[in-house]
Each structure stands twice: as C-alpha cells, then as structure tokens.
Amino acid sequence: MQPCNHLTMTSDNLSRRDFIRRSGLVGAGIAAAQMLPLRFLRAQDLPDLSNPLAHYPNRDWEKLYRNQYAYDHAFAWVCAPNDTHNCRITAHVRNGVIIRMGEAYDVGNYADLYGNKASWNWGNRHCAKGYTFHRVVYGPYRLKHPIVRRGWKRWADDGFPQLTPELKAKYKFDSRGTDTFERISWGDAFLYIAKGLRAVATRYSGEAGTRLLKEQGYAPEMIEAMEGAGTRAIKMRGGMGLLGVMGKYGMYRLCNSLALLDVHVRGVDHEKAKAGRNWSNYTWHGDQAPGQPWVHGLQNSECDFNDLRFSKLIVMNGKNLVENKITDAHWFIETMERGCKIVVIAPEYGAPSTKCDYWIPVRPSTDAALWLGVTRLMMDNKWYDEAFVKSFTDFPLLIRSDNLKRLRAAEVFPNYKSTLAADGPSMKVQGLTDEQFRRLGCENKGTESDSSRPRRREAGRSGH
Numbered sequence: 001m002q003p004c005n006h007l008t009m010t011s012d013n014l015s016r017r018d019f020i021r022r023s024g025l026v027g028a029g030i031a032a033a034q035m036l037p038l039r040f041l042r043a044q045d046l047p048d049l050s051n052p053l054a055h056y057p058n059r060d061w062e063k064l065y066r067n068q069y070a071y072d073h074a075f076a077w078v079c080a081p082n083d084t085h086n087c088r089i090t091a092h093v094r095n096g097v098i099i100r101m102g103e104a105y106d107v108g109n110y111a112d113l114y115g116n117k118a119s120w121n122w123g124n125r126h127c128a129k130g131y132t133f134h135r136v137v138y139g140p141y142r143l144k145h146p147i148v149r150r151g152w153k154r155w156a157d158d159g160f161p162q163l164t165p166e167l168k169a170k171y172k173f174d175s176r177g178t179d180t181f182e183r184i185s186w187g188d189a190f191l192y193i194a195k196g197l198r199a200v201a202t203r204y205s206g207e208a209g210t211r212l213l214k215e216q217g218y219a220p221e222m223i224e225a226m227e228g229a230g231t232r233a234i235k236m237r238g239g240m241g242l243l244g245v246m247g248k249y250g251m252y253r254l255c256n257s258l259a260l261l262d263v264h265v266r267g268v269d270h271e272k273a274k275a276g277r278n279w280s281n282y283t284w285h286g287d288q289a290p291g292q293p294w295v296h297g298l299q300n301s302e303c304d305f306n307d308l309r310f311s312k313l314i315v316m317n318g319k320n321l322v323e324n325k326i327t328d329a330h331w332f333i334e335t336m337e338r339g340c341k342i343v344v345i346a347p348e349y350g351a352p353s354t355k356c357d358y359w360i361p362v363r364p365s366t367d368a369a370l371w372l373g374v375t376r377l378m379m380d381n382k383w384y385d386e387a388f389v390k391s392f393t394d395f396p397l398l399i400r401s402d403n404l405k406r407l408r409a410a411e412v413f414p415n416y417k418s419t420l421a422a423d424g425p426s427m428k429v430q431g432l433t434d435e436q437f438r439r440l441g442c443e444n445k446g447t448e449s450d451s452s453r454p455r456r457r458e459a460g461r462s463g464h
C-alpha cells in the first residue's frame with residue numbers, strides 16, 4: 001500500500017499549493033473570456049466556394065477508408081452447405097488473405113456445358129453466413145490439419161482384424177464419444193483412407209466375402225448384385241442431390257474410381273472391374289421428404305424457384321421460405337408484390353405466417369389428414385387433370401373406401417408376395433419387431449382370400 005501523504009495530490013507530485021495556484025490561473029482565463037466582445041466568438045464568414053472539398057486542406061485521410069476496400073484480386077466460389085442454396089460469391093483477396101466477400105453480378109452470363117443459362121433473377125443472393133464465411137476459414141478454432149480417432153488408427157495399424165465384440169471394445173467402436181483424436185499428416189490421412197478402402201474391398205470379395213455378407217444379414221439380391229466384388233460393399237453418398245452438383249459430387253467420382261481398386265484386389269480385367277455404389281439421399285437416409293418420390297414419381301427438384309414468380313397462389317406447408325430458404329425468400333416476396341395469395345399451414349404463428357394472407361393452424365402431425373381432405377374435395381369435384389394424374393401420380397398409399405384401411409398390394413395383385421423376409425436383415429439387424437412386421441402387412445405372404453379383396457365402392461362415394 002502507498003503511504004498516506006496529505007501533501008500529495010497526484011502521482012506527478014502536484015502539491016496542494018500548486019493545485020490552488022493553477023486553479024486560480026484557469027479561473028482568471030475563464031473570467032477574461034467572458035469579458036471578450038461577442039464578435040470574437042461569432043462564426044467566421046466562409047469564402048464563397050463552389051466546391052468546398054477542393055479547398056479542404058488535407059484529404060489524405062480519405063485514402064484510409066478507400067484502402068480498406070482495395071484488393072489484389074478476386075475469385076468466385078460457391079457456398080454449398082446443407083441448406084442447398086449454393087450461392088455464388090465473390091471473394092476479394094489482399095496479400096493472400098480474403099478480406100471480404102461480395103456479390104457476383106454475372107449470374108445471367110454463366111452457363112452449363114450445354115450452354116443453358118440461368119435467369120438473371122437468380123442473381124443477388126447470399127446471406128450473412130456466406131458473406132462472413134472467410135471468418136470461418138480463418139477462425140482460430142478451425143480444423144487446421146487432419147485428425148484420426150486413436151482407436152480406429154490402432155485397428156488400421158493392426159491390419160483391420162475382423163471385429164469381434166472384444167475387438168470392438170478394444171478399438172472403441174462400441175463407446176462412441178469416449179475416444180480421443182490424434183493429429184496426422186495429410187500424407188498419412190490419404191494413406192489410411194486408402195488402406196481402409198482396400199481392407200473393405202479385400203474382405204468382402206470372392207466366396208469368403210459372400211459368406212461374410214450372408215452372415216451379416218445382407219439380402220440375397222444385394223449379394224448377387226455385388227458379383228463377388230468387395231468394392232460393391234462400399235457405398236458413397238454425394239450430398240444434396242442435384243442441388244449439390246457443384247460442391248459434393250466428388251464423392252461419386254471417387255466411388256466410380258474404386259473400379260481401379262477392384263482390378264488390384266481381385267485381379268480382374270478392367271472390363272469386369274466393379275466400382276463402389278453411389279447412393280442418393282433417398283436411398284441413403286431418407287432425406288428430402290421420402291413421400292415426394294412415392295407420390296409424384298420424382299425427386300423434389302422438379303421446380304425451378306424462378307417459376308414461383310408466376311404463381312397466383314403459394315401454399316407453404318412443411319416449408320419455411322422466410323427463415324430456412326433465406327436467400328431464396330425473394331422469390332415469394334416478389335409474388336406478394338404481384339398480388340399472389342399466400343397460404344401457410346403450420347401449427348405456430350412463425351415468420352412465414354406473418355407474411356401470408358391465410359394462416360391455417362393445424363395440430364402437429366395432422367397435415368396429412370388435412371391434405372387427404374383436400375384430395376377428397378378435388379376428387380369429388382373433379383378438379384384434376386386426369387391425363388396428368390394418370391401419368392405422373394403413383395399414389396401408393398391408397399385407402400380403401402369400404403373399410404377405410406390402407407390398400408395392400410396383395411389385395412390387388414394375385415399371388416403377390418412381400419419381399420420383406422421374416423428372417424431378413426430388417427428383423428435380424430435393424431430390429432424390426434414382430435408387431436411392426438405384422439402391421440406392415442407382411443403376415444399376408446401372398447395368400448389372398450376373397451374377403452380381403454376391395455369391394456366395389458358405392459356410387460357417389462369416393463375413396464383414395
């Protein structure tokens with residue numbers, strides 16, 4: 001602690017006497033200013049300048065601001081996260097570092113390999129995430145090097161022994177989240193990936209591989225389709241279907257190139273070599289509304305958002321064009337300006353609901369019932385294009401009008417047999433229960449009784 005000194009006022013040893021003397025001088029100064037004639041305090045007249053900036057004494061400081069936007073070169077890149085918007089963005093680089101992102105103004109100029117061009121309306125996109133992506137690129141917590149899970153690496157170093165319950169525990173395959181990661185070089189990362197692919201291809205090739213696949217519950221049709229090539233046991237998924245063409249289809253190219261590995265592993269001629277298998281989002285994990293292709297026979301990339309601009313009615317159900325399609329929201333906002341009616345079907349009064357003409361609040365998970373009611377109305381009133389519906393609608397989930405139960409294939413097609421086997425992988429591997437198996441209608445293995453056949457519906461009553 002500092003000793004208390006009653007004479008010390010500040011750290012520069014200003015004494016009380018000095019302080020009083022200086023205060024007196026300041027007070028005298030203020031008093032003198034008050035006695036000055038007012039004309040000395042009045043704003044001075046400015047000379048008559050047509051361009052004041054030209055006479056500004058020093059404008060060098062403006063360069064400071066201009067230089068903030070100066071860059072050495074720029075390049076275009078595509079932001080392709082899982083939101084599927086694929087915005088084209090311009091990155092501005094100075095001294096080898098991206099300093100800012102900007103708009104890409106050439107959207108109407110670039111074309112695909114066939115010369116097809118996008119509408120200019122696709123231009124001016126991006127959200128704040130894309131505009132600040134360089135902060136992620138240079139973020140202090142970014143992953144700066146390859147890492148590998150230690151247990152997996154030990155398994156690889158031990159030559160990928162076939163996993164028994166004991167070995168699963170040893171290499172921590174059965175205790176997710178408990179292992180640690182280890183930094184490796186890029187060269188080692190490529191090597192370990194290649195070793196892993198080779199191990200799979202080798203283990204599942206030939207008769208030994210076929211036997212193993214059977215033991216693991218693979219359906220006979222799948223094993224047959226592999227034709228003895230272990231590379232066919234490797235499945236890869238590229239990403240968000242057509243929307244991910246630019247960013248994520250590299251995985252499919254890698255998968256196709258695994259035919260080269262098959263040549264190496266099985267020693268087959270390149271004509272007979274088999275690559276891995278490319279699975280789409282639907283086949284892989286049921287992403288992107290599986291019901292869409294069931295009903296329409298198409299994946300849900302069939303509509304160009306540009307078409308929204310010509311809509312008279314937009315119904316948002318299971319879609320949040322405001323918050324989840326950030327950069328595409330302008331399509332429907334433009335329709336609002338053109339008098340389009342917007343309907344939002346959602347339990348909550350969320351962001352899209354605030355923009356709509358009609359908000360239909362439904363209880364969660366009752367959308368299907370609502371739409372079945374709409375379908376019923378359309379059918380009763382014949383508000384449909386019969387030729388179109390016959391060509392493009394599968395409608396596999398039909399409800400019988402006589403007993404209001406789902407129509408089963410076995411009730412329509414004589415001798416129909418379910419392909420879901422009671423001892424297949426769904427039961428043995430994926431844990432399908434007997435009750436679920438029965439509810440899927442699989443207890444009826446093609447034995448069709450007359451009583452189960454749908455009856456002709458009564459006149460004037462519709463079913464769907």
Ligand code: SF4
Nearest residue numbers: 079085086087127130
């Ligand atoms: S909306 Fe944003 S995050 Fe999504 S692709 Fe565009 S810029 Fe990237």
